[in-house]
Amino acid sequence: MKLPPALRRPAAVIGLTLLALQIVMIVFAPAISPYSPVDADPVASLQPPSAAHWFGTDITGMDVFSRVVYATRINLLISVVSVAGAFVIGVPLGLLIGYYRGAASSFAMRLFDFIQAFPIFVLGMALVAVMGQEIWNVAIVLAILFIPIFARLIRAEVLSLRERPFVAAARCSGASDRHIMFRHLLPNALLPAMVQVSISIGMAILLTAGLSFIGAGVRMPTPEWGLMVSTGAQQMILGVWWVSLFPGLAIVVAVLCFALLGDVMRDLLDPTRRPAPARAKRQPANTGQTP
Amino acid sequence: MMRETAGTPVLRIDGLTLVAETAEGERVLLDGLDLRLMPNEILGIVGETGAGKSLLARAMIDLLPSGVRRDRGEVLIEGRVLSQMTPAERRALRGGVVSLIGTNAKALLDPVERVGAQLVRVLRSHKRLPRHAAWAQAVQLLADVGIVNPEERAKAYPHELSGGMAQRVVIAMALIAEPKIVLADDATLGLDATVSVQVLDMLVERSRRMGCSVVLITHDLGIVAHYCNRVAVMRGGRIEEMAPTADFIAAPREPYSRALLDAAKARPVPSVRGVGAAGAPLLAIENLVKIFPGSRPGEQVRAVDGVSFTVRRGETLALVGESGSGKTTIGQCLVRLLQATSGRILFDGEDVTHWPENRFRTLRRQIQMVFQEPYVALNPRWRVRQLVDEPLAMLETLSAAERLKRVHEVLALVDLSTRTAELFPHELTAGEQKRVGIARALATRPDFVIFDEPTTALDIRVRAQIIDLVRDLQNRMQLSALFITHDLNSVRSLAHDVAVMNRGRIVEAGAMDEVFARPKDPYTRKLLSAELAIEQAAPPLGDRMQGVLP
Numbered sequence: 001m002k003l004p005p006a007l008r009r010p011a012a013v014i015g016l017t018l019l020a021l022q023i024v025m026i027v028f029a030p031a032i033s034p035y036s037p038v039d040a041d042p043v044a045s046l047q048p049p050s051a052a053h054w055f056g057t058d059i060t061g062m063d064v065f066s067r068v069v070y071a072t073r074i075n076l077l078i079s080v081v082s083v084a085g086a087f088v089i090g091v092p093l094g095l096l097i098g099y100y101r102g103a104a105s106s107f108a109m110r111l112f113d114f115i116q117a118f119p120i121f122v123l124g125m126a127l128v129a130v131m132g133q134e135i136w137n138v139a140i141v142l143a144i145l146f147i148p149i150f151a152r153l154i155r156a157e158v159l160s161l162r163e164r165p166f167v168a169a170a171r172c173s174g175a176s177d178r179h180i181m182f183r184h185l186l187p188n189a190l191l192p193a194m195v196q197v198s199i200s201i202g203m204a205i206l207l208t209a210g211l212s213f214i215g216a217g218v219r220m221p222t223p224e225w226g227l228m229v230s231t232g233a234q235q236m237i238l239g240v241w242w243v244s245l246f247p248g249l250a251i252v253v254a255v256l257c258f259a260l261l262g263d264v265m266r267d268l269l270d271p272t273r274r275p276a277p278a279r280a281k282r283q284p285a286n287t288g289q290t291p
Numbered sequence: 292m293m294r295e296t297a298g299t300p301v302l303r304i305d306g307l308t309l310v311a312e313t314a315e316g317e318r319v320l321l322d323g324l325d326l327r328l329m330p331n332e333i334l335g336i337v338g339e340t341g342a343g344k345s346l347l348a349r350a351m352i353d354l355l356p357s358g359v360r361r362d363r364g365e366v367l368i369e370g371r372v373l374s375q376m377t378p379a380e381r382r383a384l385r386g387g388v389v390s391l392i393g394t395n396a397k398a399l400l401d402p403v404e405r406v407g408a409q410l411v412r413v414l415r416s417h418k419r420l421p422r423h424a425a426w427a428q429a430v431q432l433l434a435d436v437g438i439v440n441p442e443e444r445a446k447a448y449p450h451e452l453s454g455g456m457a458q459r460v461v462i463a464m465a466l467i468a469e470p471k472i473v474l475a476d477d478a479t480l481g482l483d484a485t486v487s488v489q490v491l492d493m494l495v496e497r498s499r500r501m502g503c504s505v506v507l508i509t510h511d512l513g514i515v516a517h518y519c520n521r522v523a524v525m526r527g528g529r530i531e532e533m534a535p536t537a538d539f540i541a542a543p544r545e546p547y548s549r550a551l552l553d554a555a556k557a558r559p560v561p562s563v564r565g566v567g568a569a570g571a572p573l574l575a576i577e578n579l580v581k582i583f584p585g586s587r588p589g590e591q592v593r594a595v596d597g598v599s600f601t602v603r604r605g606e607t608l609a610l611v612g613e614s615g616s617g618k619t620t621i622g623q624c625l626v627r628l629l630q631a632t633s634g635r636i637l638f639d640g641e642d643v644t645h646w647p648e649n650r651f652r653t654l655r656r657q658i659q660m661v662f663q664e665p666y667v668a669l670n671p672r673w674r675v676r677q678l679v680d681e682p683l684a685m686l687e688t689l690s691a692a693e694r695l696k697r698v699h700e701v702l703a704l705v706d707l708s709t710r711t712a713e714l715f716p717h718e719l720t721a722g723e724q725k726r727v728g729i730a731r732a733l734a735t736r737p738d739f740v741i742f743d744e745p746t747t748a749l750d751i752r753v754r755a756q757i758i759d760l761v762r763d764l765q766n767r768m769q770l771s772a773l774f775i776t777h778d779l780n781s782v783r784s785l786a787h788d789v790a791v792m793n794r795g796r797i798v799e800a801g802a803m804d805e806v807f808a809r810p811k812d813p814y815t816r817k818l819l820s821a822e823l824a825i826e827q828a829a830p831p832l833g834d835r836m837q838g839v840l841p
Contacts, residue, residue, distance in 0.1 A: 165668040172626050173682035173731070174655045187672045 006267035015260030018253055025072040033066030037223040046235065049242055056242035058231060062221065064243060068250050071223040074135060075254065079204035082139040083197055086146030091186075091193055093147070094154025098189075099162060099181050109155075112148035120145060120207065125216040133219045138211060142204050149200065150193055157189035191269055198262035202255040209251050225251050299370065301471050301504050302328040302389075307350060307364035309343075309528075320346055320359065322528040328472065333495060333505045335519030335536065337512060337551070339750035340721070342525040344508045348474045351506070352389045353381050369471065387417045390465035392478045392494075396457035400449035406460045407433075407445030410467055417468040429467070436463045437493050455486035462494055466501065473498055476508045483613035484777060484821040491518060510751055512555040513780075513823030516540055524548045540825060554755035555825055558762065558784035571640060572601035573771050574625075574739055579634035581620050594620045596795035597634070602739070602771055602788075609774040609782040609803065611818070612792035618775045619663075622741045625773070626660045627651055638739070656686045659732035663744040665724035669716040675702075675727050676712040682734045701730045705760060722753035729760070733768075741773045746781045758784050779822045783807065791815045 006012060025032065035053075041061035049056045055064035097105035115123075124141050131137040161167065162185060170184050209226025211217035213233075218224045220231070225247040232243025309321040321343050328334055338344050349355055350366060353373055366373040368388060376384070393399050401409055410429035414420060420428070426445070433441035436459040449457060458478065465473055475494065479487035491507075495518050498505045507519055515522050515536060522539050524531045524547065532545040543549045581595040595617040602608045610618040623629040625636060627648070636644045643654060659682070662668035669678055676698055683694045699709050705726040716724055725745070732740055745761065746754045758781055764770050765785075774786055782789055782803060789807070790800040791814065799812040810816045 165662050165664055166670045168623075168628050169660075169662050169668045169728075169731070170670070170681065171628060172655060172660050174652050174685035175681065176685075179685070184670055188670070 004268065006264055009264075011260045012264040012267075015257055015264055018257035019261065022072055022076065022254060022257065025069050026076060029069050029073060033063070033069045035063035035066045037062065037067045037070035038221045040221070046240055046243075048240075055246040056240075058228070058243045059235060060221075064228070064246055067223040067228060068225070068246050071225045071228065071247065071250065072254075074218065074222060074224050075205055075208055076201075078135055078139045078142065078208050079201045082142035082204050083146060083200045085139070085143035086150055086200070087193065087197060089143070090147040090150025091154050091190070094151035094193075095158055095181055095186055095189070097151065098155035098158030099177070099185065108151070112152060115144065115148050121210065121214055121216065124207075124211045125214070128211070128216045133217070135218050135222070138208055138217050141211070142207055145207070146200050146204070149196060153192050153196055154189050157192060158185050161185050161188050191266065194269055195262045195266045198258045198265055202258035205251060205254045205258075298330055300327040301330050301369055302326070302351060303367040303370075304350075305365050305367070307366060308362040309346060309350060309355070309359055310362045311359050313358075319362075320528050321350065323364065324528070324530060326523065326530065326533075328504050328506065330471075330504060331499070331502060332521065333498075333507060333519045335515035335522040336506060336508045336525055337510060337515055337522060337751075338525030339510065339752065341527075343528040344525055345476055347525070348391060348476045348506065348508055351472070351474055352385055352391050354385065354391075383417070386413060386465075386470070387468045388470055389472045389474065390468070390470040392458075392461055392465045392473065392475045394477045394480045396461040397449055397452075397454065399461050400457060402449050405446050405448060406452070410445070410460070410464055413464050414467045429463075432463045432467055433460070435497065436460075436466075437489070438463075454482055455490060458482060458486075458490050459493065462490070462497070466497060469501060470503055472504050472506065474506045474508065477510070478507075479514075484779070484823075485613065485817055488821040488823065511823070512552065512751065512825050516825040517823045524551065551751050552825070554752045555780075557780050557824070558758065570604060572637075573604045573639060574773070575599075575601045575635075575637040576621070576625075577635040577637070579621065579624060579636065580632045581617070581624055581629060582632045593795050595624070595631075598792075598795070598797055599634075600790055600797065600800065602773060604738075604771050605765075605769045606788065607765060607770075607772040607774055607786045609776060609786035609789045610792055611776060611779060611782055611789060613777055613818075615794075616792040617795040618792050619743055622660060622743055622773065622775050625741060626655070626658055652686070655682075656735045657738045658741070659735065659737040659739075660741040661728050661732045661743060661745060663747060665721050665728055665748075666716060668728055669724060671716055673715075674712065675707075675714055675716070675719070678716070678727060679712075679731050679734055682731060686735050697734060701734050704733060704764070705730045720753075721749055722756060725749065725753075725757055726760070729757075729764075733764070736768075739771045739773070741775065743775045744777070745774070746776065746778045754781070761785055779807075779818065780824060791818065 007016070039062065041057070044053070044057050044061040046059055047053055047057045047061075053063050053065065055068060057063055058067075093108065097108045123145070124138075127141045127144075128137055131140070162180075167180055167184055170180050175184070205225075208217060208224070209229065212224050212226035213230040215230075218227060220227065228247035229244045229251075232240065232245075232247070236244055304324055304326040307321055307324045308319065310317045310319050324347065326347075336344050336347065346356075346359070350361075351368075353366075355361070361374065368384065373381070373384075400406060407426060407429050410432065411422065411425040414425045414428060415422070418425075430441045430445050433445055438444050438456060438459055444452070444456070449460075452460065462478070473494070478494070479490050482490065491514065495505065507514060509515060519536050521533065522536050523533045524539075524543075524545070526547055532539070532543060532548045534544065539548065540552070543552055577599050579595055579598045580593065583592045583594055584590070585592050598617070598621060600608060610621065612618050620629065624631045631644060634644070635642055638654065638658065643651065646654070673681075676695070679698045679701055680694055683689060683697055687694070689697065698712060702709065702712060707723060707726050707730065711719070711723065711727075716727070719727065729745075742761065745757055749757060761772075762785060765772065774782070776782060786803045788801065789803045790797045791806070791812065792798070793814045799806060799810065799815045806815065807819065810819055
């Protein structure tokens with residue numbers, strides 16, 4: 001079987017390879033990691049990378065390599081859950097406020113302004129302070145932050161799509177508002193949101209790490225990349241670079257992976273980018289009369 | 292019209308072959324093309340989409356699109372070989388010796404700079420001139436291209452100009468460095484007929500006075516017949532036929548040129564009226580008014596201003612007028628895309644003007660609309676089968692199998708193969724897209740169909756096919772139709788009656804042949820005079836110029 005051209009490009013190959021690497025780490029974490037990710041060994045504290053500890057150990061003597069591998073589970077879980085939640089709520093919301101423009105839709109937009117204008121980390125700290133330092137709370141915080149992104153994207157698309165002649169044509173065919181929204185507008189508006197999913201997962205990984213770094217995220221000894229960077233940062237000045245560097249690299253790899261996959265997603269989902277049958281040729285759009 | 296074209300050509304193309312590099316290998320776009328353009332000559336290049344007309348123009352001005360390569364052949368301008376010139380010489384050539392006027396002038400002008408300043412910039416890149424002298428020359432040129440009040444207009448931004456005025460500015464820009472060759476690539480596409488004629492008259496007259504050669508690239512044989520000394524018919528990257536215009540119109544040599552010419556001519560009048568011609572009207576509009584809020588608060592735009600007409604069963608009424616005359620608004624009121632401000636719409640004797648939406652839905656089966664743009668009126672993510680099925684699924688109570696059968700029936704009715712049903716709109720040609728639009732409107736077997744600009748933006752032969760298709764449907768289905776258009780030539784082929792609209796009002800109405808033969812209203816006469824029909828002899832240029840130029 002031949003892969004579609006969108007999957008054969010270098011960016012796609014790198015993105016998919018990195019994704020496969022992370023999936024392997026998630027599934028086979030117990031087999032890959034030589035030590036338990038949460039067992040402290042005070043005797044082996046702050047050892048540099050060696051054959052026994054590939055990425056060295058941190059101040060409590062926990063194996064950094066094992067923790068980096070296990071953290072993939074937590075970090076991707078938080079990111080995927082938060083982005084999925086934001087997508088499921090944000091997309092229909094954006095569709096509604098784009099289609100029915102009124103006081104309620106203006107109110108929703110101002111609410112989004114408020115959420116997006118609020119400093120992310122202050123909001124994160126406040127919510128986690130109220131709800132507790134659980135990984136689910138981190139996911140909820142991120143979902144709240146991402147809902148406006150998806151809703152705005154969809155709304156912007158719907159605002160322009162609803163004026164397109166094919167919507168008028170559907171109305172002449174007797175289509176109801178709901179039919180127009182879900183069968184005509186949504187499939188056409190979804191593309192940028194799908195691309196945004198991938199980018200948001202990358203952002204979520206970064207934000208989770210950031211929240212943990214400032215102490216508003218998950219708690220020790222849960223293996224989480226941001227938290228590990230944060231604990232390592234205290235010893236960085238003493239020349240102990242390995243505790244922070246390796247989880248930091250893991251963050252870079254994960255974010256890069258999802259950024260690359262965003263582009264792949266766009267190429268795969270747009271039917272007008274699919275290779276058309278040989279005879280078909282795209283006609284130039286009408287440049288003629290305005291009605 | 293003919294003029295002596297002796298002497299050495301200003302532009303010569305010898306065996307030019309252009310190829311595009313694609314994933315599947317090289318594709319030949321222009322195939323060993325030869326062309327000579329004489330001084331003072333106006334050469335028309337006609338052809339359908341994909342013939343390579345625009346590419347030829349790009350080759351003449353040395354602006355090949357990326358991915359296109361010159362394989363063989365040369366372009367010589369004033370005897371100099373283009374491919375041997377230095378980059379600096381080529382730059383001086385573009386705009387200085389050869390200039391290009393494109394379609395859609397508003398998009399060609401920089402939206403954030405005053406038009407005068409844009410003219411000055413072009414002028415000063417070709418001539419050393421102090422800024423104020425360049426400005427004075429720009430204003431003079433705007434006056435020359437027929438812009439009223441040029442000092443004021445030079446300070447305008449492009450969005451403050453009308454389409455016709457913007458096209459004049461672009462022409463002024465093309466002429467400002469006094470080029471030897473002017474290429475007009477569908478320069479008046481999308482302008483109203485009366486404006487288009489004014490702009491073309493002006494362009495031809497100016498270039499005559501300046502002594503430059505003009506290449507008019509168009510898909511409108513009427514333009515060729517009225518303005519060009521010679522015509523080249525292009526097809527598939529080759530020139531099929533090249534002849535003096537008068538000879539070409541009288542007797543084209545090649546079968547393809549003959550087919551084009553036949554397609555462009557009006558069909559005989561559909562004189563046979565429908566069976567119900569004597570009965571009560573199927574559709575009656577009484578004193579319809581539609582008011583839109585204007586751009587300023589409190590301002591009102593009366594888009595439709597007290598319009599009345601009737602259409603009987605089996606008859607076709609054409610609403611003609613230029614853009615902004617309100618004809619499309621009427622169509623949208625009829626299918627309830629817009630709610631009329633006042634007046635009455637009677638369908639089959641019943642006043643449906645204020646029917647609530649759920650009751651009006653039952654009427655949608657009987658009144659359908661074919662939308663103007665073939666591609667954008669089709670949801671790009673739906674297959675043809677789903678698109679044609681939509682009105683059936685929404686408005687009829689049929690099983691899925693019955694609906695599929697009906698879809699195939701309707702596709703056959705508009706001469707599309709069953710295979711088309713599984714394609715996406717972007718995989719179809721413009722003509723096929725248009726047919727899908729018509730099939731969709733006919734799916735519920737409506738009594739009344741509104742065709743909004745059914746012939747715009749189509750190639751000559753495709754346009755003729757659509758006209759023949761609609762004529763056929765009129766005969767076979769006893770279709771009653773409202774035909775909204777600015778294309779008078781198609782009205783001749785399709786309509787029994789005609790109503791001429793101007794600024795929201797009907798200025799003249801009656802039987803089509805009667806109105807077209809003996810127009811009473813001055814606006815109707817103006818519209819008809821702007822029609823460049825190939826059957827008619829070209830009126831002397833000077834006469835018409837005096838009539839239209841302010």
